[in-house]
Amino acid sequence: MKSVRYIAMAVLLVTALTVLFAHYLAPSGYEQQFRELPQAGPSAHHPLGTDELGRDRWARLLYGMRVSLTLAPLAALFTTMLAGLVGGLAGYFGGWTERCFKFLIDFFLSVPWLFLLITVRAALPLNISPQASVTVTFALLGLLGWAASARVICSGAKDLMKSEFVWMARASGFSGMKLVRLHLLPNLRGALLAQFWISIPVFIIAEANLGALGLGVAEPLPSLGSLLRELQDAVTLRPEPWRLLPLAVLIVVISAFQVLLNKQEVRA
Amino acid sequence: MKRLHLLSAILLLGCVAAWAQSGGELRFCLRSEPKTFNPLLVEDDASETVRYLTGGVLLRVNRLTLKAQPELASEWKVSEGGKRIRFKLREGLKYSDGTPFSAADVAYTMEQLMDPALHSSTGDAFRSGEGKVSTQVISANVVEISFPAPVANLVNLFDTVAILSAKSPQKEMAALGPFYVAEHKAGSYLLLKRNPYYWKKDAAGKQLPYLDAIRLDIEQNPEIEAMRYKRGEVHLINTVTPAIFEKLSADNASVRDAGASTDTEQLWFNQVPSAPIPAYKLAWFTSMNFRRAVSEAINRADLARIVFRGHAVPAIGIISPSNKFWFNSNLKPHPYDTANALHRLQQEGFRLDGETLRDKSGNAVEFSIVTNAGNRARESMATMIQQDLKKIGIKVNVVTLDFNSLLERMTQSYNYEACILGFQNVELDPNSQMAVWLSSADNHQWNPRQKSPATAWEAEVDKLMKAQAASGDEHKRKQYWDRVQQIAWEQEPFIYLINKDALVAIAPTVKNTEPSVFRPQTFWNVEMLALAH
Numbered sequence: 128m129k130s131v132r133y134i135a136m137a138v139l140l141v142t143a144l145t146v147l148f149a150h151y152l153a154p155s156g157y158e159q160q161f162r163e164l165p166q167a168g169p170s171a172h173h174p175l176g177t178d179e180l181g182r183d184r185w186a187r188l189l190y191g192m193r194v195s196l197t198l199a200p201l202a203a204l205f206t207t208m209l210a211g212l213v214g215g216l217a218g219y220f221g222g223w224t225e226r227c228f229k230f231l232i233d234f235f236l237s238v239p240w241l242f243l244l245i246t247v248r249a250a251l252p253l254n255i256s257p258q259a260s261v262t263v264t265f266a267l268l269g270l271l272g273w274a275a276s277a278r279v280i281c282s283g284a285k286d287l288m289k290s291e292f293v294w295m296a297r298a299s300g301f302s303g304m305k306l307v308r309l310h311l312l313p314n315l316r317g318a319l320l321a322q323f324w325i326s327i328p329v330f331i332i333a334e335a336n337l338g339a340l341g342l343g344v345a346e347p348l349p350s351l352g353s354l355l356r357e358l359q360d361a362v363t364l365r366p367e368p369w370r371l372l373p374l375a376v377l378i379v380v381i382s383a384f385q386v387l388l389n390k391q392e393v394r395a
Numbered sequence: 396m397k398r399l400h401l402l403s404a405i406l407l408l409g410c411v412a413a414w415a416q417s418g419g420e421l422r423f424c425l426r427s428e429p430k431t432f433n434p435l436l437v438e439d440d441a442s443e444t445v446r447y448l449t450g451g452v453l454l455r456v457n458r459l460t461l462k463a464q465p466e467l468a469s470e471w472k473v474s475e476g477g478k479r480i481r482f483k484l485r486e487g488l489k490y491s492d493g494t495p496f497s498a499a500d501v502a503y504t505m506e507q508l509m510d511p512a513l514h515s516s517t518g519d520a521f522r523s524g525e526g527k528v529s530t531q532v533i534s535a536n537v538v539e540i541s542f543p544a545p546v547a548n549l550v551n552l553f554d555t556v557a558i559l560s561a562k563s564p565q566k567e568m569a570a571l572g573p574f575y576v577a578e579h580k581a582g583s584y585l586l587l588k589r590n591p592y593y594w595k596k597d598a599a600g601k602q603l604p605y606l607d608a609i610r611l612d613i614e615q616n617p618e619i620e621a622m623r624y625k626r627g628e629v630h631l632i633n634t635v636t637p638a639i640f641e642k643l644s645a646d647n648a649s650v651r652d653a654g655a656s657t658d659t660e661q662l663w664f665n666q667v668p669s670a671p672i673p674a675y676k677l678a679w680f681t682s683m684n685f686r687r688a689v690s691e692a693i694n695r696a697d698l699a700r701i702v703f704r705g706h707a708v709p710a711i712g713i714i715s716p717s718n719k720f721w722f723n724s725n726l727k728p729h730p731y732d733t734a735n736a737l738h739r740l741q742q743e744g745f746r747l748d749g750e751t752l753r754d755k756s757g758n759a760v761e762f763s764i765v766t767n768a769g770n771r772a773r774e775s776m777a778t779m780i781q782q783d784l785k786k787i788g789i790k791v792n793v794v795t796l797d798f799n800s801l802l803e804r805m806t807q808s809y810n811y812e813a814c815i816l817g818f819q820n821v822e823l824d825p826n827s828q829m830a831v832w833l834s835s836a837d838n839h840q841w842n843p844r845q846k847s848p849a850t851a852w853e854a855e856v857d858k859l860m861k862a863q864a865a866s867g868d869e870h871k872r873k874q875y876w877d878r879v880q881q882i883a884w885e886q887e888p889f890i891y892l893i894n895k896d897a898l899v900a901i902a903p904t905v906k907n908t909e910p911s912v913f914r915p916q917t918f919w920n921v922e923m924l925a926l927a928h
Contacts, residue, residue: 158782160779160782162694162697162700162701165701179701179702179775180701180702180775180778180779181701245797245800246800248796248800249796249797249800249803249804253763253765253792253794253810253811253812254761254762254763254792254812255792256792257792345792345793345794345795346774346777346778346781346793347778347781347782347793
């Protein structure tokens, strides 16, 4: 198992370096159109070929990873913090506080966010840069994606509050932030981390879906989501395995995160 | 012995041909549920398909020759410069339920069609002026229709008027066309069966249509439709995307490029004076030289070759060259010439500052192009235009919006700078474009609903449009239209980008097909279609 963890760590390290040095590794700009070579296969100049507009797929994958693997974890961190706060408070206080927070969670789960997201996008200024647009998209996902996770955290916190060691701690005079810091947060760490890692691929896929509705990453900036959108055309997809690389990257990176997460969960 | 073999072969071929000429169920897909079965209220594609297959019309425009051909009317005569038309009807015809057809049915249909309470868009095309449309039944097989003012393209308009029965208990479901609606499972399929009373016969005297039935499956997803076509579950696809066309072609499936269609894709700038955009940008957008410079900086040939994979042609103007009669053949394609584009911009006081174009006040030239989300072709065109305009120092932001938000910006708030959309030009007669080119029209997209024309050239277009609508002389109308096309080419309120090809898929088992670039491309001669068994 140790070797698997090493491999996972190596994968993440390579990914991080690749993302960091994308501009050195990419043979051309992600937006540059080689119009004489649309839909070309792999070659020395274009290791993964070109897309339908003649843009280098390798360059787009590198920059797409940079966008998605930077912003999706940030959005996941934000949503996990919100979930921890709301779910933790609900579980810690119980009673009316819990009922109020649960009402808020149910409200957030029942609102048709898709339409709200479309409305928000429609209200944004049209002349914002693709970078700002993608940041807004992930910020919205982070802001709106916490409710399901909060329910899990609330349940965990409630169980902890009923556990013997928390009773003993309270009997010993622990309360407030001290109880949360020393007993609740360490024991909720596994659940919080799980929610964090689960949120990353969910947000990447959500961004891809939103792209189809006009809320995703604006052209010409690539993201893993926008690259995955190219795989939607089941019939038109030709037998070109290199086109599946964005999907493979997403699976490998998330799996690597999961391997490390399992280890941390065991420790927790 | 050789003669015997030859005779046997001829007999066998004859049998096969006769077998192929009758029977069978043709299957193809509708993109959505038909919104109505009332042929007078048709507005959507699916209802239009059902109307085409079931409706009996007085005359039909041949989709290859573009000439009107007799159908229920054996002859007709237009008089008073397009204010009156007299039809002589065929005798002894019956609806699909056996109800006899007569001139009274034509009068009943016209009365229904022109009833303002019905809000029929088919009827709107006949409204030429103030006053009532009257229909006079001269005899059982002669009917005359009078209009308060001349109607442009009067004859061809009857191609879309399916004649209802005044007496049939089945009302609008009684059909005079080759098929009638026999079954309908909402959201799933429609089954049309052969009209046993259909009047038309082939050259050999055999009653048409050859097909027994048509099954129309409701399938929204073109990818699934293509897969079903490959599996032989459907026989026709009326509109194939270039990507699916290429894939089907690579898989040796039977597909055809019928040539450039009348559909257009265009870019335009918002010129509405009250639009919430900066005044300096409005000044760019209302400048003819700015629009023409942008037009000349767009590589239309690349758009056609890359986005549409060669299945499109660079657009010249309002009318596609495939609409041979109405196209102004003196117009030439706009050149792709970035040097000339920059020259035009310099004439307007723009200057290149490094890699950024600035106007005379020093503002960097930057604008957004909006288009509807989910339309990959338009998104790709916008992305290519973004790169093309970068070459002359213009920064473009591409924004995709859901269609409702886009419509709201285009028609209510006018909060956008430039837009890419397309027109599906179903009607060949340019009179159908009155709603676009009159300055007071709702669809005069760059500056709609003007109280009086904002520019001299729009005033001239208004005058020409009204003149062509009031004239019954086709050649005069053509002259007016040629001038409108010339003005639109020079002013470029719409920067026409490409005309898409009509791409169709027709299974080899379907015989007698003659695909056209005009709707309905594959089955316009449906009564002649047959399936080889």
